[in-house]
Amino acid sequence: MTETVVSSVPAARRTGEPGRLWHTFCDMNTVSRGPEFVVARAEGVWLWDSSGDRYLDGTASLWYCNAGHGRREIADAVHRQMTLLDSYTVYGDFANLPALELSERLAAHAPVADPRVILTCGGGESIDTAAKLARRYWAVTGKPEKTHLISRTGGYHGLHGIGTSISGMERFRAGYGRLLEDTSVVPHDSAAALEAEILRVGPENVAAFFAEPVVGAGGVYLPGPDYFTEVARICDRYGVLFVVDSVICGFARMGNWFGIERFGVTPDMVVFAKGVSSGYVPLGGVVVSGRIADPFWNREGNPFMHGTTYAGHPSACAAAMANLDILEREDLFTVALEVERHLDGALRTLAGHPLVAEVRSGLGVMGAVELTEEALTERGITTADVFAEARSRGVVLRPVPRALLVSPPLIITWEQIDHLVSTLAASLDAVSSR
Ligand SMILES: Cc1ncc(COP(=O)(O)O)c(C=O)c1O
Known part of the structure; x- marks a missing residue:
């Protein structure tokens, strides 16, 4: 060779x-x-x-x-996978073994009830997926007016369309014309501010709240001891989906699988990327609770017509499996x-x-x-x-x-x-x- x-x-x-x-x-x-x-x-x-x-x-x-x-073993795993099956779509009923295995493995460790896993190619793509799914969930359950997305100051959720719209840093939002307008940002350190904002917008209009376990790229802001317990309670009380962005915090960076476990709460969705493959091959995704999946999985007529060409890429999933082996073995x-x-x-x-x-x-x-x-x-x-x-x-x-x-x-x-x-x-x- x-x-x-x-x-x-x-x-x-x-x-x-x-x-x-x-x-x-x-x-x-x-x-x-x-x-x-x-x-x-x-x-x-x-x-x-x-x-x-x-x-x-x-x-x-x-x-x-x-x-x-x-890490040679990640490279070897990708090489083995590419020589067996380079790539193939997971649209429709197509699947590949690494995507199936990785989904099982992530689901087994996710702090999410009855989890399902959507795979993507990175963090921003996963944020857009989670936000669209949140809105779609409310639409198919008879509350199509619940579209508003709330995020936090300093929060960074990538720079795709929705990630840009919900950025907690104005410098990333300015200069692109109209972004999503039914969004708002609350101080990162105040659960009371989240509650006030939900009440201002009207709970009947709010789809989801996005939060990183520790605000990362925005400057490493740590949450107060009760912040996430309060946030989870507020989201639950007002019927707002609680979406955790674990893109930075996942895969051992906080000593556990998705970071948010440090705070003992159970989100509706967890967004991941980066450390899942240690970046050897681009990969990300969203872990979705069974409750959110239910109308799509168990009722007729609710396809989620969202996805990207390389989602579930077998070589990326093989890299992730080898990477997770290392995290666990060491x-x-x-x-x-x-x-x-x-x-x-x-x-x-x-x-x-x-x-x-x-x-x-x-x-x-x-x-x-x-x-x-x-x-x-x-x-x-x-x-x-x-x-x-x-x-x-x-x-x-x-x-x-x-x-x-x-x-x-x-x-x-x-x-x-x-x-x-x-x-x-x-x-x-x-x-x-x-
Ligand atoms: C918390 C968080 N979410 C989302 C993203 C976006 O990920 P990507 O750059 O893979 O689109 C990042 C990237 O740094 C991030 O830190």
Whole structure:
């Protein structure tokens, strides 16, 4: 077998001309000036760029590489599956064995009553699926006016149509004309605000409430101790479907399967992606309760005419099965709880730094180091400055407008956590002294 390994920047690029790849989630006016940061190889928690320099992956790419990079057995599982059945649709009555097995396995662990599993190719696609299903559920059960969707400040649910509409960050909603209009956002830390909003809109108009167990990309905001118990009670009381977005929090990042188990509540739907396959192949989905499935599964005339070509992709499902084998065999669920404690302790040492306003961590393998108002406004320091400094020192972090986020692979060692945090501290010092 000949191997095609791209190990250097394409020759056409060495001339200094801008490339052809339109990077996503960025300002190409800056990025096209290059040079791009080409990730050539990865192993464990380490990345190598195309010059051979090594970096600690402090973010597991985009919060997804839970099992760590370079897991041969996932690659082998995908190879085996592709040589047997590359892909085939699961529309209609078509199925494939990996999609069936994965659905059984996820259902067995989901904190959802009598679960059914819809498979997709990622988080945003799953959010749109869950939102459409919520509205459709009310339509087929005789309440078609229940369409309003409520989400939380800082909540990030991807950037597909509905995910954009319910974003808890205005910067992702602005500039696209009319999005879904029957949506609203409530403060992430107040169950009372959710109740007030349901009453303002009218429970007869509200379809669903969307919440991440820990607000992730919006800046790592942890829920108060009773927040989810209250939320579940309110949703139940007013007949609002409770949809948990576990795209970041799932698959051991919070020490369990879907994150929300930490709060002992039972949602109507759980959206997942990222860690289900550790990102080796794109995959996501929605776990749906039997109650929501019932009118579609057990009554005539209610097809759910929604889906995407690659849903239930057997090679993606094979990757997920191999990834879940690793999570279980290495008990990364328990490991993650220990990493959570160590990461929390290490990040908190930054709380006294003059540029740091707040450290948020201690629930899941994730954390945020927020810069002070003075640093951000009066001194004009940006999180992008700190990010760039840290990367030049060999550690990759994620900058959001006010904070640096960390979410390493769950296999990170104590020594590597300390290296991550001391590099972040040194980067803050360097940026501060400029
Ligand atoms: C909580 C949450 N939901 C949904 C998404 C969207 O997932 P995707 O980027 O795969 O569409 C993300 C992505 O970061 C996320 O963090």
